[in-house]
Structure formats: C-alpha cells, structure tokens
Amino acid sequence: MTPDLLARLREQVKSNPQTVTEVIDQIKAPDAAELINELSLEDAAMTLMMFPIEEAVAIFNEPSCERRHEIMEILESDRAAEVLKKISSDERSHVIRRLTPEGRAKLVPTLPENLQAEMRMLLQFPPTTAGGIMSTEYMHLSPDSSVSEAINHVRANSRQRLHIYSCYVLDDESRLLGAISLRDLVIASPGKAVQDVMRKYPISVHCLDDQEKVARILAKYNLLAVPVVDDSKKVLGFVTIDDALDVIIEEHTEDVHKLGGMQALEEPYLASSVFDMVKKRVGWLIVLFLGEMLTANALGYFEEELDKALVLALFVPLIVSSGGNSGSQATSLIIRAIALNEAKPSDWWRVMSREIASGLVLGGVLGGLGFLRIAIVSMFSTTYGEYWFFIAITLFFTLVGVVLLGTLAGSMLPFLLKRIGFDPAAASAPFVATLVDVAGLILYFTLASLILKGRLL
Amino acid sequence: MTPDLLARLREQVKSNPQTVTEVIDQIKAPDAAELINELSLEDAAMTLMMFPIEEAVAIFNEPSCERRHEIMEILESDRAAEVLKKISSDERSHVIRRLTPEGRAKLVPTLPENLQAEMRMLLQFPPTTAGGIMSTEYMHLSPDSSVSEAINHVRANSRQRLHIYSCYVLDDESRLLGAISLRDLVIASPGKAVQDVMRKYPISVHCLDDQEKVARILAKYNLLAVPVVDDSKKVLGFVTIDDALDVIIEEHTEDVHKLGGMQALEEPYLASSVFDMVKKRVGWLIVLFLGEMLTANALGYFEEELDKALVLALFVPLIVSSGGNSGSQATSLIIRAIALNEAKPSDWWRVMSREIASGLVLGGVLGGLGFLRIAIVSMFSTTYGEYWFFIAITLFFTLVGVVLLGTLAGSMLPFLLKRIGFDPAAASAPFVATLVDVAGLILYFTLASLILKGRLL
Incomplete structure (x- = not known):
C-alpha cells in the first residue's frame, strides 16, 4: 500500500469512518492494524464491525494490532465469537491469555468444544515457551499414503490464507517420523509412498523449550517452521519463522533496555x-x-x-x-x-x-x-x-x-x-x-x- | 544434531580428519559450518575436499561459514569452480565480493557464461541493498498458462534443496503481474489460467532499497519472500525471510555497538x-x-x-x-x-x-x-x-x-x-x-x- 493511500485512508477513517469500506479492498492487514492502533478503542471496535469478516479476522491475526484483546471485549459478541473462532490458534491463545476474567468467561464458551479443548492445552504452557507460541494447524500425513493421496489430502484440508510451511509425517501415536515440503510432494512420483520421499530425522523442539532457543534453531537451520513435540515425541504443533522474527525483535528490545541499566519493559x-x-x-x-x-x-x-x-x-x-x-x-x-x-x-x-x-x-x-x-x-x-x-x-x-x-x-x-x-x-x-x-x-x-x-x- | 554427536565429530575432525566421512551423513550443514569455523584455513580446505560435493556446496551456502571466501581461494581449483557454480546466486555474489583480486581473476572465468553475466548484474548493486542480497533463482510463470501447466513447469525446474517461496507471474517484458504460492497452485482447479488464481498487486521492493527496509517489509507483511524489481518493474530476483533475519540480527549488533558509544564493528x-x-x-x-x-x-x-x-x-x-x-x-x-x-x-x-x-x-x-x-x-x-x-x-x-x-x-x-x-x-x-x-x-x-x-x- 502506498503512503498516499495510507494517508488518504487515515483521513477517511478519522473524519468519516462509515465510508471506510470503499477503500478496504486495497488495504493489507498489517496496514489496517496500524490504523486501528491510532483509533480510540470504541472507534477501533466500530471500524472492525464494518470490515468484512475475513478482513477483521486478518487484522486480529496481526500481533502488531496492539490492543486486540481489549477490542475483542467491546466488540458485539457475535462478531467477537466469530473472529475468535477463525483466527489462528497461536494468535487465539495470545489474545485469550490477555482477556480479563470476565472477557474470558464470556468469550471462551462461544468456541466449539474442540477449540476449547485445544485452548486448555495451549494455555497450560508458559507464554514464552515453544508450546506457548506454537500454532496447531499443521498438515499431517501418514507414512503409508501415496504421494498423490497426500496431495489430495493437502488440497482438501488446506485452510484459506494460511501458508503451508511443511507437512509432518506421523505414526499412529502422532509421533514425528519425518517432514516433507509441498515442493517435495509436487516433484515426487505420485505413486511413491510418503515415507520414501519424506526427510527423515527432522529437527524438532520440545514444548517447554524457551522461545529464544526456538528462534535460534529456526535461524540457524534456515527453517521456515519447526515442529513442537512433547516428552513422548508426539507432535503438538509448530513454530514458524515469522513467529521467530517477532521473538528475536522482542528479545533485542529486552537486551537494549537491560544495557541501558533497567529492567525490560514488557509493553511498548x-x-x-x-x-x-x-x-x-x-x-x-x-x-x-x-x-x-x-x-x-x-x-x-x-x-x-x-x-x-x-x-x-x-x-x-x-x-x-x-x-x-x-x-x-x-x-x-x-x-x-x-x-x-x-x-x-x-x-x-x-x-x-x-x-x-x-x-x-x-x-x-x-x-x-x-x-x-x-x-x-x-x-x-x-x-x-x-x-x-x-x-x-x-x-x-x-x-x-x-x-x-x-x-x-x-x-x-x-x-x-x-x-x-x-x-x-x-x-x-x-x-x-x-x-x-x-x-x-x-x-x-x-x-x-x-x-x-x-x-x- | 545432538551435542554429543557434535562433540564426537569435533574430536574426530581435530584428531583424524581423514576419517570424517564416516559421520558426515548425520551432519546438518550449519553444524558443519560451525566446525569448519574452528579449524585452521588449511584444515578447513582439506575437510571440505573430503566432503561429498553436495555437502560442500551446502556448507558454502551457509552465511555462518565465516571464512568461506578465504577457503575458496585455497581449495583445489576444480572443486572451487564446482562449488562456486552450484551455490545459490546470493551466496555466490557474497563470496565473490570478498575474494582477493587474484582469486576473482582465477575463479570467475570458470563460471558458465550465463552465471558470469548474472554476477556482473548482481555485483553492480551495493552490498547492503535489496539487489545486493537477493537471489535470482525464482520460479516464473506466464499469466496464460493453465494451473496444471504451471505445476509441470515447477516440477521440471525445481532445483534440489531449494525452498520454493513463491512463484512470480510475469508479462513478456518480465514485469511483475502477480504472485502465487505452491499451495495455491495445488488447490486450484487444474484447468484455470494462472492469472485467474494468482494474487494481484503483490508487494515488491526496489533493487536499490536498503536491506533494513526490505527486512522490515518482510517482517511486517509476514512474507516468506519479496520480489525485487527495477525502475521498469522488471523482476530481478527475490529476498527471503531468512535473509531478512540475518539482516535484522546484523542491524541489532550495529545498534548495540552504537549504544555502547562506538562505531559498529563489521566483522565478528x-x-x-x-x-x-x-x-x-x-x-x-x-x-x-x-x-x-x-x-x-x-x-x-x-x-x-x-x-x-x-x-x-x-x-x-x-x-x-x-x-x-x-x-x-x-x-x-x-x-x-x-x-x-x-x-x-x-x-x-x-x-x-x-x-x-x-x-x-x-x-x-x-x-x-x-x-x-x-x-x-x-x-x-x-x-x-x-x-x-x-x-x-x-x-x-x-x-x-x-x-x-x-x-x-x-x-x-x-x-x-x-x-x-x-x-x-x-x-x-x-x-x-x-x-x-x-x-x-x-x-x-x-x-x-x-x-x-x-x-x-
């Protein structure tokens, strides 16, 4: 989005929020999140009500949308429930962690039972561990399926707007056997078994590993994502390189604050x-x-x-x-x-x-x-x-x-x-x-x- | 690779470099690069002669291999030429920039003519600009091909070991029309035209944009890669998020040094x-x-x-x-x-x-x-x-x-x-x-x- 357009939109949101839908089509979510940051909480909630639901979800998926947990609490409850259901699991747990007890009591029960169970699982990890920042929507394949079956599985289960970083090959007890990228699937002969084309011994991290360690592993091994496993090597989710980038930027802020002779601030x-x-x-x-x-x-x-x-x-x-x-x-x-x-x-x-x-x-x-x-x-x-x-x-x-x-x-x-x-x-x-x-x-x-x-x- | 294995290998490399091939199969390139960093230049070159060529190329592809330009100069010339030909274009220009004039005169002419022309193009960009850090091996598609033709094109042109971050759709003059991920291609109906399923108005950066700006754009828009264009919007290459991560880490170091009251060091x-x-x-x-x-x-x-x-x-x-x-x-x-x-x-x-x-x-x-x-x-x-x-x-x-x-x-x-x-x-x-x-x-x-x-x- 050009600075011109951004300036025009900012004007429009400030002066006349009702007409903002006219320019929405040209906005990317991170730019919209920046705009939302500049509004009062009430105006932000109102603007998010006017966006189409996919746009609202995309904005709530942005960690740069600073007060999304506060906005969530004053959104109309139908919309809040819908957004909460549709955002990615890592952002959902991030938001839910920061809700007031009342907000949590109101919003969490609106989630489908499977997502509620998933939230209970995610929230038990400390927020700065691999488990605390991971997403759960990974693509899993079984070792015996053929490459063409695997591609069909991906086609059927791929969610809109989400990157597929890697597909994980799991045994019957969800333990990690290997990893395979979409590229590897596409270029492999369709009749081969997944276990014959996957990469064996993929790097993984433990769910209680510190987020800084996870980020360093992603950076060092040039990975786009790393699977997160528990003690029994069961795959729980994955952490992506863009999460790692956020972690590295956050850790650097901490370092600079400490170097300046103070404790690190947690908020901007x-x-x-x-x-x-x-x-x-x-x-x-x-x-x-x-x-x-x-x-x-x-x-x-x-x-x-x-x-x-x-x-x-x-x-x-x-x-x-x-x-x-x-x-x-x-x-x-x-x-x-x-x-x-x-x-x-x-x-x-x-x-x-x-x-x-x-x-x-x-x-x-x-x-x-x-x-x-x-x-x-x-x-x-x-x-x-x-x-x-x-x-x-x-x-x-x-x-x-x-x-x-x-x-x-x-x-x-x-x-x-x-x-x-x-x-x-x-x-x-x-x-x-x-x-x-x-x-x-x-x-x-x-x-x-x-x-x-x-x-x- | 476990710390145990790493320690064992380190011992072996130090005490008896000739037997190192026995454990090579279990090594990942970034770990091997760390080992190489600890050896003298001569031992490093000798060790790299013993690795299979794919492993040597993978190690030279690691920015963390600190003295790869110096090692390149003392490698046997056949091996040096082969490695230089096979590493990715961004790492190749990084290495060539740092060669001595003699090294350059000796090694560059061993490259095929098309790679020499590419190098001339890349080396004209300052090393801290988008053009200076980009890779050129992007997958390009034409707007009129069908999705199934596009997948076949990817299958035929995909290079071993390289991620495919995104495919770019270009017009006849190589100008950027859109971008499409492999996932989008896989889930689209095979008969559709690429231009109907691609994402329009993709974000791009200019070849002379500063690397810090490029890194910020990748981080902000959660992109895995961003195309690099020239004044006439012609696509020259792309910068990936792992390059951006390296840039951000480098800029952090500069900031900390400046905060300490000195000019930033360029080397470790x-x-x-x-x-x-x-x-x-x-x-x-x-x-x-x-x-x-x-x-x-x-x-x-x-x-x-x-x-x-x-x-x-x-x-x-x-x-x-x-x-x-x-x-x-x-x-x-x-x-x-x-x-x-x-x-x-x-x-x-x-x-x-x-x-x-x-x-x-x-x-x-x-x-x-x-x-x-x-x-x-x-x-x-x-x-x-x-x-x-x-x-x-x-x-x-x-x-x-x-x-x-x-x-x-x-x-x-x-x-x-x-x-x-x-x-x-x-x-x-x-x-x-x-x-x-x-x-x-x-x-x-x-x-x-x-x-x-x-x-x-």
Whole structure:
C-alpha cells in the first residue's frame, strides 16, 4: 500500500469512518492494524464491525494490532465469537491469555468444544515457551499414503490464507517420523509412498523449550517452521519463522533496555503507564546509586590530599567518565558477541588479552590528550601552578589505568554473569561504570600521592 | 544434531580428519559450518575436499561459514569452480565480493557464461541493498498458462534443496503481474489460467532499497519472500525471510555497538583485528573526552566555592553518575521505541511529558537517599560539619535536577538526531552522560551558592 493511500485512508477513517469500506479492498492487514492502533478503542471496535469478516479476522491475526484483546471485549459478541473462532490458534491463545476474567468467561464458551479443548492445552504452557507460541494447524500425513493421496489430502484440508510451511509425517501415536515440503510432494512420483520421499530425522523442539532457543534453531537451520513435540515425541504443533522474527525483535528490545541499566519493559513505551516505567527503572538506579556512594567515601578518605591540592578535584569527573565510557564500549561489544555465539565462555582469556591491548592504546590516547591540555593551559596561565608537569603526568597514568580498568571490567563482567547463570546483558554500561568509578578514584589519588609527594602533597 | 554427536565429530575432525566421512551423513550443514569455523584455513580446505560435493556446496551456502571466501581461494581449483557454480546466486555474489583480486581473476572465468553475466548484474548493486542480497533463482510463470501447466513447469525446474517461496507471474517484458504460492497452485482447479488464481498487486521492493527496509517489509507483511524489481518493474530476483533475519540480527549488533558509544564493528569480535577495533572505538572516546573536559572548566570556575566547602567535592561523582544513569535508561527506551516505530517524531511532546514525570519521581527517590545518607552519617560523626542539613538539602535538589536533566536529554536526543538525519542509536549512553555532566555540575554549585550562602560559602 502506498503512503498516499495510507494517508488518504487515515483521513477517511478519522473524519468519516462509515465510508471506510470503499477503500478496504486495497488495504493489507498489517496496514489496517496500524490504523486501528491510532483509533480510540470504541472507534477501533466500530471500524472492525464494518470490515468484512475475513478482513477483521486478518487484522486480529496481526500481533502488531496492539490492543486486540481489549477490542475483542467491546466488540458485539457475535462478531467477537466469530473472529475468535477463525483466527489462528497461536494468535487465539495470545489474545485469550490477555482477556480479563470476565472477557474470558464470556468469550471462551462461544468456541466449539474442540477449540476449547485445544485452548486448555495451549494455555497450560508458559507464554514464552515453544508450546506457548506454537500454532496447531499443521498438515499431517501418514507414512503409508501415496504421494498423490497426500496431495489430495493437502488440497482438501488446506485452510484459506494460511501458508503451508511443511507437512509432518506421523505414526499412529502422532509421533514425528519425518517432514516433507509441498515442493517435495509436487516433484515426487505420485505413486511413491510418503515415507520414501519424506526427510527423515527432522529437527524438532520440545514444548517447554524457551522461545529464544526456538528462534535460534529456526535461524540457524534456515527453517521456515519447526515442529513442537512433547516428552513422548508426539507432535503438538509448530513454530514458524515469522513467529521467530517477532521473538528475536522482542528479545533485542529486552537486551537494549537491560544495557541501558533497567529492567525490560514488557509493553511498548507509550503503552506502558508512567508508574510501570518508573518501577522498571528505579530498582537499578537505586543499586547503582548505592554503589556510587562509595565514591564519596573514597574521596572522603583522600580529603587531606584534596585539601592540599584542590587542583586534583578538577579532573575527577573526567577520570570517572573515561573509565565508564571505555567500559561501556567493551561491554556492548562482548554482550553482543556472546549473544551471537561469536565469543564462548572458553574464549575469555583471548578476549582479555585483546582488551588489555586495546585498553592500553585507548588509555594512552586519552592520557596524551589530558597531558596536552594541562601543558597547553600552563603555557599561557598559572592555573595548574608550578608543578603542572607532575599533575599532567599523574593525569596521564591515571587515564591509562582507568581506561584499562574499564575495558577489563566491561569485557569480563558479561562472562562472569553468564558463568553464574545471569543474563550477560545485565552488565549494563552504568553497572560497569559504577564498578570502575571507585577503583579509578583510588588509583588517581594513589598515583598523585606517589608523584606529587614533596611537591604539592 | 545432538551435542554429543557434535562433540564426537569435533574430536574426530581435530584428531583424524581423514576419517570424517564416516559421520558426515548425520551432519546438518550449519553444524558443519560451525566446525569448519574452528579449524585452521588449511584444515578447513582439506575437510571440505573430503566432503561429498553436495555437502560442500551446502556448507558454502551457509552465511555462518565465516571464512568461506578465504577457503575458496585455497581449495583445489576444480572443486572451487564446482562449488562456486552450484551455490545459490546470493551466496555466490557474497563470496565473490570478498575474494582477493587474484582469486576473482582465477575463479570467475570458470563460471558458465550465463552465471558470469548474472554476477556482473548482481555485483553492480551495493552490498547492503535489496539487489545486493537477493537471489535470482525464482520460479516464473506466464499469466496464460493453465494451473496444471504451471505445476509441470515447477516440477521440471525445481532445483534440489531449494525452498520454493513463491512463484512470480510475469508479462513478456518480465514485469511483475502477480504472485502465487505452491499451495495455491495445488488447490486450484487444474484447468484455470494462472492469472485467474494468482494474487494481484503483490508487494515488491526496489533493487536499490536498503536491506533494513526490505527486512522490515518482510517482517511486517509476514512474507516468506519479496520480489525485487527495477525502475521498469522488471523482476530481478527475490529476498527471503531468512535473509531478512540475518539482516535484522546484523542491524541489532550495529545498534548495540552504537549504544555502547562506538562505531559498529563489521566483522565478528574475535575475527576483527585489535587495530580495527581500536579504530572503531577511539573516535567516540576522543569526542566524549573533549566534551567531558568542560567539567574541568566548570569545576575550575567554582574553585573558590570548592576551596571554602571542600565537602562539596565529595559528591561530584555521585551527582554526575546519577544524571548519566537516568539518561542511559531514557535513551535506551526511546531508541528502541523509535526503531520499532512505537514512538514517532510527532510523539516527542508525549514522550517529554512522561519523562518529566518519571524524572521527578526517580530524582526524588535518589535525592531522598542522598539526603538520608548525610543525615545518618551526621548523627554519628561530624564529617559534614554543622551545616550538614543544608548540604543534604543541596544534594537533594541537585539530584532531582540532574536526574530530570538526564531523562530529558536521554529521551529528546534520539528524536533530535533522527530529525537532523542521523541514526537515533548514536545517542549512546556515554554521549548523553557527557551532555548532562557539565550541566549537572553547574546546577550543583549554583544551588550550593544559594543554599549555603552565609553558612559555608
């Protein structure tokens, strides 16, 4: 759909929702879902009443239709029941999970008994497992049928609008024997048995596997879908690559939020309440604040030195921020390398030696700049006093040290977290910075005591 | 493949590569690619010589086989030529782009003339555009053939091991008329014309569209593949959802690196040279360092106040880090919301009002903790002197102020960057922190002057 058409339709929906059917034919469901997102709940429900039922079903099938569970509750009950019956099983369980208890009590009994039983089965899986996100409408074939019988079966049982990702070949107890794509069926000789043309040992996932693991398997093996089995290898459903794409995007959002030093939001930013958002942010902020309080202790410990050489105080923010910045770079590099399996826990010493080299070079560059600043200012003024050279030397070595500390803490912390069973992404930039700050200040004043003793101190 | 088998195979490849063929039958190509990644170049080439040709081709078809272009150059030339001829067109152009000039000169002329012409066409597209990542082996049908003729055409032209994502219906000048899935062909009546059963107005992308845009379109419209067309709507090839998945994962890596305050690495972490890595990191570190130098100027400006009330210096790192941490949270929230299109540039004032509310609450919490610390310490000691209450009040209001500054800078900077045409992800945590630090110090000493005047100052 062209942006022009979208703009025109948006105008029309806003100004005169009654006439919207005129343009419906040209709309694709994801675009319609975006429009629905912009309307009030009441207008959204009204608009969905005006769409032909197939269009309404297609829109409710879109995960991007943000408030579909809320809309479902205020739709006229006949239409709600019909939509709920016709959407795909994974989206149905997604919506039902989010209904209010009243909504559930009202809507679930309108489903045919077989779908109700299926829902009971799906809802028992945690929502972020393979079982929680799978669809159940797979095409199953028996091993002894011929290829032409199989094609006829597909023809008779294929539902409108649904892709057929793969057909699964099951034994009498619904256990997975093999998989066969429609293409393989079409090019096979019609008289052969399905079991002779299917692919054996297909990859499958367990119903309680985490959705992230499922997504990684789909991506790694270039699969369009993967069957989901239970303990006895019985096929329960399948997860498709477009579900995996949604999972990967969701997990990435979580990672970015954690990297920013907070708990991940579950809802889109503007859809979360301010209260909820503060709740996700305040915990880490407090932890970091309490950790950072140690800097006040460290500075208090060196108060005598500060009193004698107040000039040292001027560079405190510069020093702590340099450690934090180099740590932030290192942790974002390593978190991503771990997530992509480019760096394994056993690689920690390779990473460490690389980060020592990088830290020394980067620290040398920043230290040099710090030295230059003091030297240049001292050519034209007496700001830094007669011992400016020794102050500059102190700053140089401190910067080399804190940048090195930053790269080491930033690169090793994700490995450590992973080793003790936490998410490496919790090694956020602020967390690393806080760790480095106290150490950086201690280094600074220790070096200053050594270099400036008998001069300023 | 089970981890056991993988471990066994890894052992075997390492200890006795000659016997590896015994276990080859059970390996899937992505697992084999992982193994190959762990070998030296020479061993990798030797192992690939021992695999049956279909297996070798399957491994070279894996983007996860990291050094396939380097391996290609040292393979025996007959095998290299055969692999290059048989891999899919998108992987072939990927590999050829990365060959040395000598490798190219040696290998490209071994391709059949039609593939050489195709390569010339593909290589003219920038590598991150639709044209640069597309495959050319699509199934094309003419609008007037019957469904049964179309199925026969598919049967005759379907290449081993390749999915058929969709068949495209083209006119005499190769312009896109419609798309039809194999499922639609199978369930349609055999006598109908293709143009009567195809889906009209299929979504397509332009060959120069950025790969990120192509990935978003595939994800949004739940497509398994999207056709790539040129200016005259002629179909050149198609991009599949598994390519899109690779693109999205790559873009995520870029975002995380930028968020960490550096340029994105192009190669995997351990595959990049230390020199290259330092180059990507040093630029931003210098910019941030120069910006942060302003804190030394600010503190220099308030040196007199510091001299009178040295106790103020103790809280400098605590204050600047609190602004940085709240800014880091806000920027990671907003960058992700912008990337997911959850927050549009026109939403900036809604975001701002939410961030003002959050900033005040979060600042109040941290300010309260800061106040408590001074109060509690002052019950038991004289560390903060007789005016501890006023110092605590100064710290409270400063923390409210810097946390608010942090949330505002962190949330508005991504919008600003997007507006002026930059990547919002450049609003890294360190960048936001640097912006807030100077302002935070000025606020601190200004409040201190007001509150402590006639007391400490």
